[in-house]
Amino acid sequence: MDNGVGGGNGFRSHEDVALDLLKFVAGSTGFGRATVPSTGFSGTAAPKAEEQINQLLDLYGRCLNVVKGTKNS
Numbered sequence: 001m002d003n004g005v006g007g008g009n010g011f012r013s014h015e016d017v018a019l020d021l022l023k024f025v026a027g028s029t030g031f032g033r034a035t036v037p038s039t040g041f042s043g044t045a046a047p048k049a050e051e052q053i054n055q056l057l058d059l060y061g062r063c064l065n066v067v068k069g070t071k072n073s
Helices: 014-029 049-068
Strands: none
Touching: 014 049
């Protein structure tokens, strides 16, 4: 039964590792943060909260697939 990463007392579930990876990616790229309005040209409108949630859930699923070593569908 291989449901996690590590061994011994350092055992962590795939879900925990995927969540840490999500936090790292989101924090490093600014993914999911609200855009600050500025003067001048604005390329796109800020995504709605529901769209941001769906994007974060999709990213979590992708992170989980990477941790498990499965391909994204």
